[in-house]
Amino acid sequence: MLKFSSTASNQIRYLLQILDESNADSVLRELRQFVEYGVEGSIMLLQACIDHLNSYGTDSKNMQLELVVASIFRYLLDQPNFSTVFFESLRNAEINEGTLENFSNALHLSVSEKIAIGLALSDSENLEARMSGKSFCMAQIEELCANPVLLNSSERIQNIVMFLQRSEALSKHLDSFMQMLSFVQSNDVAPFVLTPLLSDELREANFLRNMDLFHDSGEDFDSILAEMEKEMSMGDIMKELGYGCTVNATQCKEILSLFLPLTEITVSKILGTIARTQAGLEDNQSMFSTLSLALGCSTLFDLQSLDSWNIDVVIDTIKQLAPGTNWIRVIENMDHEGFYFPNQEAFSFFMTAYKRACQEPFPLHAICGSVWKNTEGQLSFLKYAVSAPPEIFTFAHSARQLADIDAVHGHKLQLGHANHAWLCLDLLDVLCQLAERGHATSVQLIVEYPIKHCPEVLLLGMAHVNTAYNLLQYEVTFSVFPVIVKNRMAGSDEAQEHGGGARLKTRLMRGGGPEVEVELQGSY
Amino acid sequence: MDARDLSSSSSSTAAANANRDGSSGTDDDAVLSAAAALAKDAALQFQSSKFAECVEVLNQLFLKKEHDPKVLHNIAIAEYFRDGCSDPKKLLEVLNSVKKRSEELASASGEQVEAVSNLGNKVISGFKGNSTMAHQLSTANSSNIVYTDEFDTSVAILNVAVIWFHLHEYSKALSVLEPLYQNIEPIDETTALHICLLLLDVGLTCSDASKSADVLIRVERAFGVSCMSQGDSGNMALQQSASLVTKSSSFPPSSSSATDASNSDLAASVNASENPLSRTLSEETLEYETMLSTLDIGGQNSARPSGLSSSNDLSRAPVDRPFTTVDLKFKLQLYKVRFLLLTRNLKQAKREVKHVMNVARGKDSSMALLLKSHIEYARGNFRKAIKLLVASSNRTDMAISSIFNNNLGCIYYQLGKYHTSSIFFSKALTNTSSLRKDKPLKLSSFSQDNSFLIIYNCGVQHLACGKPILAARCFQKASLVFYNRPLLWLRLAECCLMALEKGLIKTSLAPSERSEVRVHVVGQGKWRQLVMEDGVSRNRHVDSVERDDCSLSSDGQPKLSMSLARQCLHNALHLLNCSESNHSNSDLPSNSSLEENEPSEAASSKNSNHKSLHNIDSKAFTVTVALSQVSSNGDAREPKGGTSQELIQNSLSSYEDIRRRENHLLKQAILANLAYVELELENPMKSLSITTSLLELPEGSRIYSFLGHVYAAEALCLLNRPKEAAEHLSNYLSGGNTVELPFSQDDYEQWRLERSIDCEEFNGGSVTANIPPIEGSQGVVFLKPEEARAALYANFAAVSAMEGELEQAHQFAMQALTILPNSPEATLTSIYVDLMLSKSREALTKLKQCSRVRFLPSGVTFNKSS
Structure with a gap:
C-alpha cells in the first residue's frame, strides 16, 4: 500500500526542485492541488515550502521560488483552516517575534497578512508561540492604525476586533482600530455580519443608509414574502390541520384557495401527504375550527369527526380550482422529500385518488424510469406496486416487456403476479440499480416472491439488465439457477429440459454481458 | 395615524x-x-x-x-x-x-x-x-x-x-x-x-x-x-x-x-x-x-x-x-x-x-x-x-x-x-x-x-420547517434591527449548518452523501475489483473555493457557508460575553503538550472515525434549535411580593436567575456549534481549543459535554494524536469494553419537555401528550442516548483500528452495529478490520449489506498509468 504522506511530500519536494522560470505556473498549479487533500496535504505543502525556502535562501537566483512560495502562502492564508496549517507546519521551528518578522519580510507580506499570522498564532496551544503571536499582532495592528489600508475581508476585521476585545490591555486599541475602520471603509455599507461589532457612529451611518434604501428594502420584504408563499407547503399544512379540511367541498376549497395557483408540484405534494397520512392522524377538528375562526372563514359546518381524508372531496376540489392539471405531470413530480407509503393501505388509497383524478393508465416511467432522489419513497412505491392486484395497479402496459416468453418453452412459464410486474424490464432495471445504492436488503425482500414463484421469468428478465456491479443479478442467479436446474432434472422429459436449459444460457449470454456469462458457467 | x-x-x-x-x-x-x-x-x-x-x-x-x-x-x-x-x-x-x-x-x-x-x-x-x-x-x-x-x-x-x-x-x-x-x-x-x-x-x-x-x-x-x-x-x-x-x-x-x-x-x-x-x-x-x-x-x-x-x-x-x-x-x-x-x-x-x-x-x-x-x-x-x-x-x-x-x-x-x-x-x-x-x-x-x-419569526419558522436558505434571508433582514441579539446570530449559524446537512452549500456534499460509501467497480469478469474511495480526499474544504467574502451573493442574499457560520457564532459569543459583562478573560486555555505522532495511514478507519463524528455533530445544532424555553420553572416558585416594589424586585431577581441559566445554555450551544464548524473547516487546532473551553464550563449539560468530548477526540485525531483522542472517549468507558450511555434519557427528554413546562403548570402535567414534539418532521432530530452510545462504540472501533488493535476494533464495531445496524462508520471500520485480517469474503458480504454503499462504474482508465 502506498503511503499517502511520503508519496505526497516527495512529489512536493520534487516539484519545488524542478521549479524554474519556464514551468513556474504549472508547478504552482500542481502544488495548489495538494491543498485539496485537506489539512494533511496543506500542512505538508507549507512545511516543504518553508524548508525549501530556508535551505536555499533568498538569493536572486531563487526569485521564482520566492514568488511561488509567497503565492502558495497567500493561498493558504485565505483558507479557513490557516491557523492549524500554519502552526502545525512550524511545529519544529522556534517561533518568536524575530522569526515572524524575518519570515514575513522574506515573503513580502502586507500588514494585513502579518496580522493574520499573528492572529493564527494567538490561537495556538503553545504558550510561547501564543505570546509572540499576540505581541506581533499588536505591533501590526498599531501599524495598521497609523497607516490605514482597506481591509477587504470581513472575517479578518471580525477576528481583529474579537482579538482586541479579549483583554483589557488590548481593548484600548479598539477605539483607534474602529476609527481607522470608519475612516477607511465608510464608503460602503458594512457587511451585515459585522454590525454587532461596529461602533455606534458607524452603525448609525449604516442604519441611515439602509433607511434611505427603505423603498428597496420594502421590495426586499416583498420578495421574501413572495418566496415564502412559494415555499409554503400545502401538503404539510393539510397534514397539520387534519382530516377536518376535507369534511366537505366548501371547506376544502376555502383552504386550498389559500394557495392558488395549484401547480402540478403542489398537487403532487398534497397527494403524497394525504396518502401517507390516510390513517392514524390525530383528530384535529378543533385545530381546524380555530383556524377557520382566525382566518375569518364564514362557513363552519357540522364538526363530524373524520378518521381519514375524504379523497373525493380533495380531488374534486383540485379539479375545480385547477381544471388544467396534467395528472401525468403530477405523478412525475412524486419524487419529493417526504413521499413514502407506510403500508399497503396508503398505496391503495393513493391509487384510488389517481383513478378518481385521471382515467389514463398509470405513467410507469415516473416510478421505474429512473432512480429517484428519494430512493426510500420509490422503494416503498415499488414494494406495494409489484404485489398489488391488477385492478389496483398493473404493469401490463409497460413499454419494455420481456418478449417471446412463450417461445422459451413449450408450455407457459409462471408469470408470478397477475399484474405483469415481473415482465416489466424497467422495473427490474430500477430494482437492480436501487440494490447497488444501499438498498440491497430491501430489494432482495421484494424479489423473494418471484424467486419462489416465477424463477425463470425473473432470471430471463435479469439477463437484460446490466449495472455497475450486477449485485442483484448475481444474487438472483445464485439463488434461482440451482432451483431451475433441480426442477428440470426432476422433470419427466429430461432431454427436452436439457435443451431448454441450453437456450436459457445463450440468452443470458446475449443479454447480460460477459460477467454474467462467467458466473453462470462457473455455477453450472 | x-x-x-x-x-x-x-x-x-x-x-x-x-x-x-x-x-x-x-x-x-x-x-x-x-x-x-x-x-x-x-x-x-x-x-x-x-x-x-x-x-x-x-x-x-x-x-x-x-x-x-x-x-x-x-x-x-x-x-x-x-x-x-x-x-x-x-x-x-x-x-x-x-x-x-x-x-x-x-x-x-x-x-x-x-x-x-x-x-x-x-x-x-x-x-x-x-x-x-x-x-x-x-x-x-x-x-x-x-x-x-x-x-x-x-x-x-x-x-x-x-x-x-x-x-x-x-x-x-x-x-x-x-x-x-x-x-x-x-x-x-x-x-x-x-x-x-x-x-x-x-x-x-x-x-x-x-x-x-x-x-x-x-x-x-x-x-x-x-x-x-x-x-x-x-x-x-x-x-x-x-x-x-x-x-x-x-x-x-x-x-x-x-x-x-x-x-x-x-x-x-x-x-x-x-x-x-x-x-x-x-x-x-x-x-x-x-x-x-x-x-x-x-x-x-x-x-x-x-x-x-x-x-x-x-x-x-x-x-x-x-x-x-x-x-x-x-x-x-x-x-x-x-x-x-x-x-x-x-x-x-x-x-x-x-x-x-x-x-x-x-x-x-x-x-x-x-x-x-x-x-x-x-x-x-x-x-x-x-x-x-x-x-x-x-x-x-x-x-x-x-x-x-x-x-x-x-x-x-x-x-x-x-x-x-x-x-x-x-x-x-x-x-x-x-x-x-x-x-x-x-x-x-x-x-x-x-x-x-415578523421576518425574524418567519426565520425561526422556516428553520423549523427545514428551509435554511429562506430562513437565513429572513434572519439577515432582521439583523438590521436585532443585530445585538446573540440568538439571532446563533440561528443564522444554524441555517448554515442545516444547509450543510441538506447539501445545499455549494461545493459541498451533503453529509448523507458524504457518509455514503462509494465503491468503484474496476475491471471485468475474473479481474473485477472493488475499489473503495478514500473519504478524506472527498471531504475537502467545504467552502474554500468561494472566498469572495462579505457573505452576500450579488443579489444581496446571504451565501450560506461554514465561514459564515463561524462569523455568526463569533458574533453570538461576542454579544453574549458583552452581556455577561464580566470580562473574564476569554483567552484560550493553555495546555501546551503537543505530541508528535506517526502520521497514520489508516485512511479508511480514519475516515470512518471522521464520519461517525459528523454523524453526531451534524445534529448538534438541533439542540440549540431546541434551546428554546430554557426551564421556565421560574414561575413555579414565583416570587410573591407584598408591595408593588417588592413584587417588581422579586420578579427581577428570579428573572435574572432564569437569564443566567439561559445564557449558560446558550453559551454551550454556541461553543459546541463553533467546535463543529471548525472541524468542518478542517481547523482542528481551533476546534480543540473551543471544546476545551466548552468542557471547562461549570455545570455544563451532559449532552454538550458529550459533544465536547467527541469533537475534541475528532480534532485530536486530525492532529494525529489518537492517544489523547482515546482519553477523551475513555471518559465513557466503564470497565472492559462497555460504554456507558453518554447522557441519560432524562437529559435527552429535558429539552424536549422544557417546551411544555408552561402548560404542565397549567394543566397538571398530563398535557404533554397534546403538545407535539418540538422536533418537527423536517427538523433534524438529535441523537438519542442509545444512538450516542453507538456513535461512541464506532469511534472506539476507529481509534482501536488506528492503533492496530484489530480484535478490539472488531468488538467495538460489532457493538455499534447491534445498536445501529445501518451505521456506515461502524460498517466501514469492521470492513477495514476484515481486510486487515485478509477476510475479504466477509468484508464483501458486509459491503453488500451496508445501506450506505453505492456501487459506481469505474472512472479509472489505465491508459496513462505507467
Whole structure:
C-alpha cells in the first residue's frame, strides 16, 4: 500500500526542485492541488515550502521560488483552516517575534497578512508561540492604525476586533482600530455580519443608509414574502390541520384557495401527504375550527369527526380550482422529500385518488424510469406496486416487456403476479440499480416472491439488465439457477429440459454481458 | 395615524394654554409681548393642526428671537408635521443641531452669568423673566436655573430618542435617554414623565428587565403614589399632580416667559403627540418581540399587546389632558403587566391583568384582552390565547391585523403547526407591506412597520420547517434591527449548518452523501475489483473555493457557508460575553503538550472515525434549535411580593436567575456549534481549543459535554494524536469494553419537555401528550442516548483500528452495529478490520449489506498509468 504522506511530500519536494522560470505556473498549479487533500496535504505543502525556502535562501537566483512560495502562502492564508496549517507546519521551528518578522519580510507580506499570522498564532496551544503571536499582532495592528489600508475581508476585521476585545490591555486599541475602520471603509455599507461589532457612529451611518434604501428594502420584504408563499407547503399544512379540511367541498376549497395557483408540484405534494397520512392522524377538528375562526372563514359546518381524508372531496376540489392539471405531470413530480407509503393501505388509497383524478393508465416511467432522489419513497412505491392486484395497479402496459416468453418453452412459464410486474424490464432495471445504492436488503425482500414463484421469468428478465456491479443479478442467479436446474432434472422429459436449459444460457449470454456469462458457467 | 397624533398633541397643550392665558396680563415689554403673542399664536395653530400656519408664525418669531434654539426646534417640529412626518432623518439632524446649539449657548451664557449675575434679569431674563405665569415663582430665582431651563436640551433629546425609537433603533434610543434619566430632577414634570415612559418602552422592548424595573419603581413612586393620594377623583391634570411632586423636590420650578412657555409647550406637545404614538408602536413592536422571543426563548417574554390597545385608547377617546390620573394609573398597570410577563412571573401577571380589567372598566379593553391572550400564550394555554386574541382586535386596521396575524402565527408555531403558522406570518407581512405602500412615507409607517419582527419569526419558522436558505434571508433582514441579539446570530449559524446537512452549500456534499460509501467497480469478469474511495480526499474544504467574502451573493442574499457560520457564532459569543459583562478573560486555555505522532495511514478507519463524528455533530445544532424555553420553572416558585416594589424586585431577581441559566445554555450551544464548524473547516487546532473551553464550563449539560468530548477526540485525531483522542472517549468507558450511555434519557427528554413546562403548570402535567414534539418532521432530530452510545462504540472501533488493535476494533464495531445496524462508520471500520485480517469474503458480504454503499462504474482508465 502506498503511503499517502511520503508519496505526497516527495512529489512536493520534487516539484519545488524542478521549479524554474519556464514551468513556474504549472508547478504552482500542481502544488495548489495538494491543498485539496485537506489539512494533511496543506500542512505538508507549507512545511516543504518553508524548508525549501530556508535551505536555499533568498538569493536572486531563487526569485521564482520566492514568488511561488509567497503565492502558495497567500493561498493558504485565505483558507479557513490557516491557523492549524500554519502552526502545525512550524511545529519544529522556534517561533518568536524575530522569526515572524524575518519570515514575513522574506515573503513580502502586507500588514494585513502579518496580522493574520499573528492572529493564527494567538490561537495556538503553545504558550510561547501564543505570546509572540499576540505581541506581533499588536505591533501590526498599531501599524495598521497609523497607516490605514482597506481591509477587504470581513472575517479578518471580525477576528481583529474579537482579538482586541479579549483583554483589557488590548481593548484600548479598539477605539483607534474602529476609527481607522470608519475612516477607511465608510464608503460602503458594512457587511451585515459585522454590525454587532461596529461602533455606534458607524452603525448609525449604516442604519441611515439602509433607511434611505427603505423603498428597496420594502421590495426586499416583498420578495421574501413572495418566496415564502412559494415555499409554503400545502401538503404539510393539510397534514397539520387534519382530516377536518376535507369534511366537505366548501371547506376544502376555502383552504386550498389559500394557495392558488395549484401547480402540478403542489398537487403532487398534497397527494403524497394525504396518502401517507390516510390513517392514524390525530383528530384535529378543533385545530381546524380555530383556524377557520382566525382566518375569518364564514362557513363552519357540522364538526363530524373524520378518521381519514375524504379523497373525493380533495380531488374534486383540485379539479375545480385547477381544471388544467396534467395528472401525468403530477405523478412525475412524486419524487419529493417526504413521499413514502407506510403500508399497503396508503398505496391503495393513493391509487384510488389517481383513478378518481385521471382515467389514463398509470405513467410507469415516473416510478421505474429512473432512480429517484428519494430512493426510500420509490422503494416503498415499488414494494406495494409489484404485489398489488391488477385492478389496483398493473404493469401490463409497460413499454419494455420481456418478449417471446412463450417461445422459451413449450408450455407457459409462471408469470408470478397477475399484474405483469415481473415482465416489466424497467422495473427490474430500477430494482437492480436501487440494490447497488444501499438498498440491497430491501430489494432482495421484494424479489423473494418471484424467486419462489416465477424463477425463470425473473432470471430471463435479469439477463437484460446490466449495472455497475450486477449485485442483484448475481444474487438472483445464485439463488434461482440451482432451483431451475433441480426442477428440470426432476422433470419427466429430461432431454427436452436439457435443451431448454441450453437456450436459457445463450440468452443470458446475449443479454447480460460477459460477467454474467462467467458466473453462470462457473455455477453450472 | 396622523389624526391620532394631532388629537393627542392638542390635548397636551391645553393645560399650558390655560397657563398662558393667566400670564398674559403681566407682559410689559412690547417686543416681548409681541414675541409672546406670536408664540401663543403658534401654539394655537399647532394645536389645531394648522402646521403650515404654525411654521409661518414661528418664522416671524424667529426674526425676533434669532438665535433661540427653541424656536428652531419648534420650527423643525412644525415643519415635520406640515410635511406629513415624512423625513425623520432630516428632523433628526435638525434636532441634533438644536441640541448642540443649546449646549453652546448654555455654556456661553453660563460664563456671562457668572460675570453679571446680579444683572441677570436684564441681560438675559430681560426678555423673558417678566412674563412669568402668575402662580409660578418670580424672577427671584437664581439665574443659573433660568439658564439651564432656557437652554434646556431635554425636550430636543427626548424627541431624538422618540425618533430612534420609531426607527426600531432601541439601543440608540436608550443611549440617548439614559443621560436624561440619570439627571431627571431638574427636568420639568411632563417631560420627565415622558422620558420615563419612553424609557420603559425601550427597556421592555429590549428585554432589559433591570432597567424597566428601575424606571417602573421610580415612576410608581413619583407619580403613582400621588395618583393614589388624589384618589380616583378623576380628571386631575397630571401637570398639577406632578407639580406637587416637584415642589417637594429641592428644585425650584423654573420660571419662564410666555414665549418660553409657549415654546416649551409646543415642544412638549410634540412630545406628547409623538409619545403616545411611539408608545403604541413600541408596544406593538414589543408584542412582536415578545412573540419572537417566545419563539426563541420560550415563554419568557412578555407580550405587550398593551401598546396596541393604548393606541386604540388614544385614538378613540382623545382626552383633554395628557394623562389623567386614572389614565396614568392604567398605563402604569399595563407596564407592570408587561414587566411581569417579561420576567415570566405569570401568576402575578395574571393577577395584575385582572386588576387592569377593573381599572379599565367602561373603557376599551382590547389591550387588556391582548395582554391576557399573551399571558395564556406564555402559559402554554394556546386555545384560550387564540380565543382572547380573536376577541380583542378589530382587524380593519392594517397595523393591528399584522399584529393579530403575527401572534396567531406564534401560537400555531408553539402548537407545533409550523407550516400553518407560515400562513399567518405571511399574512402579517402582507399587512405591513400594504402599510408601507402608503405614500408619502411617514415616521409612523416606519414604526408601525413591524416587518423586522415578523421576518425574524418567519426565520425561526422556516428553520423549523427545514428551509435554511429562506430562513437565513429572513434572519439577515432582521439583523438590521436585532443585530445585538446573540440568538439571532446563533440561528443564522444554524441555517448554515442545516444547509450543510441538506447539501445545499455549494461545493459541498451533503453529509448523507458524504457518509455514503462509494465503491468503484474496476475491471471485468475474473479481474473485477472493488475499489473503495478514500473519504478524506472527498471531504475537502467545504467552502474554500468561494472566498469572495462579505457573505452576500450579488443579489444581496446571504451565501450560506461554514465561514459564515463561524462569523455568526463569533458574533453570538461576542454579544453574549458583552452581556455577561464580566470580562473574564476569554483567552484560550493553555495546555501546551503537543505530541508528535506517526502520521497514520489508516485512511479508511480514519475516515470512518471522521464520519461517525459528523454523524453526531451534524445534529448538534438541533439542540440549540431546541434551546428554546430554557426551564421556565421560574414561575413555579414565583416570587410573591407584598408591595408593588417588592413584587417588581422579586420578579427581577428570579428573572435574572432564569437569564443566567439561559445564557449558560446558550453559551454551550454556541461553543459546541463553533467546535463543529471548525472541524468542518478542517481547523482542528481551533476546534480543540473551543471544546476545551466548552468542557471547562461549570455545570455544563451532559449532552454538550458529550459533544465536547467527541469533537475534541475528532480534532485530536486530525492532529494525529489518537492517544489523547482515546482519553477523551475513555471518559465513557466503564470497565472492559462497555460504554456507558453518554447522557441519560432524562437529559435527552429535558429539552424536549422544557417546551411544555408552561402548560404542565397549567394543566397538571398530563398535557404533554397534546403538545407535539418540538422536533418537527423536517427538523433534524438529535441523537438519542442509545444512538450516542453507538456513535461512541464506532469511534472506539476507529481509534482501536488506528492503533492496530484489530480484535478490539472488531468488538467495538460489532457493538455499534447491534445498536445501529445501518451505521456506515461502524460498517466501514469492521470492513477495514476484515481486510486487515485478509477476510475479504466477509468484508464483501458486509459491503453488500451496508445501506450506505453505492456501487459506481469505474472512472479509472489505465491508459496513462505507467
